[in-house]
Amino acid sequence: MTAVAEAAGVSKWYGEVLGLNAFTASFGTGITGLVGPNGAGKSTLFKLLIGQLHANQGTLRLFGENPWNNVPLMRRLGYCPEHNQLYGWLTGQRFVEALLRLDGMSTKKASTAATAALKVVGLSGAAHRPTRTYSRGMRQRAKLAQALAHDPDVLILDEPLSRSDPMARFQILRTISEFAKDGGHVIMSTHVLYEVERITQNIVLIHNGKAIASGDIHAIRALIDEHPHAVRIETSHPRQLAQALARMDHVVSLEVPSEDTLLIRTRKPDAFYKELPGIVADTRLDVRALESPDDSLEAVFRYLVG
Amino acid sequence: MFGEVRAVDDLSVAIPEGAIGLVGPNGAGKTTFLRLLLGLVRPTTGTAKVLGHNIAEGVPVRERIGYMPEHDCLIPDMTGVGLVTFMGRVSGLDADTAISRAHDVLQFVGVEEERYRKIAEYSTGMKQKIKLAQAMVHDPQLYIFDEPTTGLDPRGRTEMLDLVRVIANSPGRNVVLSSHLLPDVETICKYIVILDGGHQIAAGELRQLLSGSADRLRIDVRGDREAFAQRLRETGLEAEATPTGVHVARKPGVEGVIFEIAKALGAEVRYMGREIRSLEEFFLELVERNEAAVSV
Amino acid sequence: MSISLPTYTRREMPLLGRRHRLRAIIVTGLRREFKRPAVIVSTLLGVALIVITSIAILLFAGLFLPGQALDLSFFFVPASNQTVLFFITLMASLVGSALIADDLNSMALTLYLSRPITHADYLVAKAAILAPLISLIAVLPLVLTPFVAALLGLFSWTIALQAIGLAVLLGSLFTAFYTSVTLLLSSLTHRKSYAAAGIFAVTFGLTIPAEILSISISNPALLYASPWEDYLAVARAAFGAPGGQIDWPWALVILLAATLVAASLTYLRMKAVEVVAG
Numbered sequence: 001m002t003a004v005a006e007a008a009g010v011s012k013w014y015g016e017v018l019g020l021n022a023f024t025a026s027f028g029t030g031i032t033g034l035v036g037p038n039g040a041g042k043s044t045l046f047k048l049l050i051g052q053l054h055a056n057q058g059t060l061r062l063f064g065e066n067p068w069n070n071v072p073l074m075r076r077l078g079y080c081p082e083h084n085q086l087y088g089w090l091t092g093q094r095f096v097e098a099l100l101r102l103d104g105m106s107t108k109k110a111s112t113a114a115t116a117a118l119k120v121v122g123l124s125g126a127a128h129r130p131t132r133t134y135s136r137g138m139r140q141r142a143k144l145a146q147a148l149a150h151d152p153d154v155l156i157l158d159e160p161l162s163r164s165d166p167m168a169r170f171q172i173l174r175t176i177s178e179f180a181k182d183g184g185h186v187i188m189s190t191h192v193l194y195e196v197e198r199i200t201q202n203i204v205l206i207h208n209g210k211a212i213a214s215g216d217i218h219a220i221r222a223l224i225d226e227h228p229h230a231v232r233i234e235t236s237h238p239r240q241l242a243q244a245l246a247r248m249d250h251v252v253s254l255e256v257p258s259e260d261t262l263l264i265r266t267r268k269p270d271a272f273y274k275e276l277p278g279i280v281a282d283t284r285l286d287v288r289a290l291e292s293p294d295d296s297l298e299a300v301f302r303y304l305v306g
Numbered sequence: 307m308f309g310e311v312r313a314v315d316d317l318s319v320a321i322p323e324g325a326i327g328l329v330g331p332n333g334a335g336k337t338t339f340l341r342l343l344l345g346l347v348r349p350t351t352g353t354a355k356v357l358g359h360n361i362a363e364g365v366p367v368r369e370r371i372g373y374m375p376e377h378d379c380l381i382p383d384m385t386g387v388g389l390v391t392f393m394g395r396v397s398g399l400d401a402d403t404a405i406s407r408a409h410d411v412l413q414f415v416g417v418e419e420e421r422y423r424k425i426a427e428y429s430t431g432m433k434q435k436i437k438l439a440q441a442m443v444h445d446p447q448l449y450i451f452d453e454p455t456t457g458l459d460p461r462g463r464t465e466m467l468d469l470v471r472v473i474a475n476s477p478g479r480n481v482v483l484s485s486h487l488l489p490d491v492e493t494i495c496k497y498i499v500i501l502d503g504g505h506q507i508a509a510g511e512l513r514q515l516l517s518g519s520a521d522r523l524r525i526d527v528r529g530d531r532e533a534f535a536q537r538l539r540e541t542g543l544e545a546e547a548t549p550t551g552v553h554v555a556r557k558p559g560v561e562g563v564i565f566e567i568a569k570a571l572g573a574e575v576r577y578m579g580r581e582i583r584s585l586e587e588f589f590l591e592l593v594e595r596n597e598a599a600v601s602v
Numbered sequence: 603m604s605i606s607l608p609t610y611t612r613r614e615m616p617l618l619g620r621r622h623r624l625r626a627i628i629v630t631g632l633r634r635e636f637k638r639p640a641v642i643v644s645t646l647l648g649v650a651l652i653v654i655t656s657i658a659i660l661l662f663a664g665l666f667l668p669g670q671a672l673d674l675s676f677f678f679v680p681a682s683n684q685t686v687l688f689f690i691t692l693m694a695s696l697v698g699s700a701l702i703a704d705d706l707n708s709m710a711l712t713l714y715l716s717r718p719i720t721h722a723d724y725l726v727a728k729a730a731i732l733a734p735l736i737s738l739i740a741v742l743p744l745v746l747t748p749f750v751a752a753l754l755g756l757f758s759w760t761i762a763l764q765a766i767g768l769a770v771l772l773g774s775l776f777t778a779f780y781t782s783v784t785l786l787l788s789s790l791t792h793r794k795s796y797a798a799a800g801i802f803a804v805t806f807g808l809t810i811p812a813e814i815l816s817i818s819i820s821n822p823a824l825l826y827a828s829p830w831e832d833y834l835a836v837a838r839a840a841f842g843a844p845g846g847q848i849d850w851p852w853a854l855v856i857l858l859a860a861t862l863v864a865a866s867l868t869y870l871r872m873k874a875v876e877v878v879a880g
Contacts, residue, residue, distance in 0.1 A: 037461055165331045396717045397623070398623050
């Protein structure tokens, strides 16, 4: 698997203010979620990737090339900035067309491409209204349409979901998923972790300008040793089940918070899940429900960032 | 009516005590509904009562409401504690009580030493906490939260939601939570009102609305899902494999069968529980149906 | 031994009435203004300049104002001092321009109006912050001048008290006009600098052309357009000073009408502002 984007020791300062600090990470194919607290350096990284900023240190590669001052590379990427300001007097259609013309497209081709892109994001109905009449969710979709319209290889989306209503969120997530399914790559940031989780397992966690984790969420979770993995089981005989499970040497604690619940903490979730069906089947204890409250991006974020 | 646009039309909502989620697409009339609750606009026709007071008389209603707006609204050159105290006094607290309450609520929302600094220097998360504190200072019976987690990073979101939850769970305190983030609404609210096009298109106990398929189990299987579903069907159960897991109709003893099969296939069961529709699925379905009905 | 956990619920206590709520806004607002050096300096400078020049003129009346009778009509001199106009305009733009514009800009208006007060309460409170500051220029020096004059024995107390009474009425009229117009301008924009520019425009943009044009086309009726000339006409009548080209009753009506119209427009404008943005 080749990396879409690769950063090695990239640093960016704004005077004394930290943007990125020796950031090293690799963004694989498909969708990658970039998550981190406010001010962690997400937008800085994006601006470096689209060649708007020049790194103070380190090397950054997008499709193996340096994005700084690299116009041909720009044709291969679509960018959706965080802020919601559009040219209010332009209609959605004209807005996307104008940006396509900047790509060097002919008027006619730009018009067709803009219509198609607006259709993809579900804005056809409002394409001929000025963008100042758009709701925030519609603005997000118009921005996504302009990022998509020239058929790029990679989409770079800075908070593409913020402030949109549920319909717009659904539409945007679907558009992103479909773009990725058709072979495109996406790097997106968001504060709403369960929404990233719905479309990808691949994340890069950024904190204080550094990548502190990257890869598959579950794999990252499994690496966090100091927080044993919790599993909650609903059963009518929690104590008997506890007895049976206590034999596993990776189980750190067993708790009975209520008379029909057993809370298990284990250091090796994979081993635990492998052995569990056997134990349940052999002891014939009824297990009505099973869930892990912390096998999620939310939990990973909490453990690593605090 | 706002000019030609009927923002909320023939809306009848009875909102019970507790935590209520207010959900709807943009332009559904949520904002107008909140304005009505606050007594800031009067209904063209019809009446409403909030906490036993007619909304036509705004002042007594607003004495009992704490409102946390979605947008920035703080006075930048005041200190955190100064603003919260001031707002307490404008709500009718005497000066001493207002200061004492301001410090109490700032402690509650977790604004420590920063409370003596000017709001202009605050981070988004801190501003959001001050917005919450000013809504709490006069200890209202009804809280209105308009997108309380907007702009917050994951840590800030968790903190804010925890605070909202504590308030919602306090006896005698009611919460109206208007949010686009349906999972947030789902974790906090017991009751939900869904608006679209100025009408209420659904309302009720969240659990009831969402438990349309309570008699099915969802199992998250690591391994061959299709084979797993096939084995379940062989034992006479109704089962299907989907991207979200294996879904199976609940029958007595089904759980035992599931673990037997998992053992036999060497598959892992990562999740097993009642199949619950998410509020999001329910919402999208409902709005689509409503729009179809309108366009006919 | 006891444990008491912090609580965020209030010990049940009745809320104070609307008057107290308004007072909280006014006191907080005034306290903020009086912390600003610009406000203090312009107040002191304005009052001192008007009082000192008036007393100096009075002491050397024979020199400066030959033929001026030293009776009540003398007090038209401090009232008609151009410094009054300049410092009122300055004060209105320093303080008043921001009063509503800042709340619109920071959207703090939402906070105020989600509290148990009405739109009218909010405006009354804002006016009550601005009016005392403007009256520091419009009333205080006009009251101080007769007082100092009487103390120095230059006037009898009877005349001085009469002059003080008239000064209070006259100053309040001009204060009301400027408060009302300033709040209207401040409510129309999110930027206080626009409102401040508007105040200067109302003052000088109306006064200077009106004065020049009324002379050049010799039509004194144009002077009615200038609030300053209207004020002078009323002041002249009040103190019984001679001269003047326009009728004081009309001037008074114009000032009062403008005040009322500006106040009602401000109220309508505030009602129209959507405070719960969607």
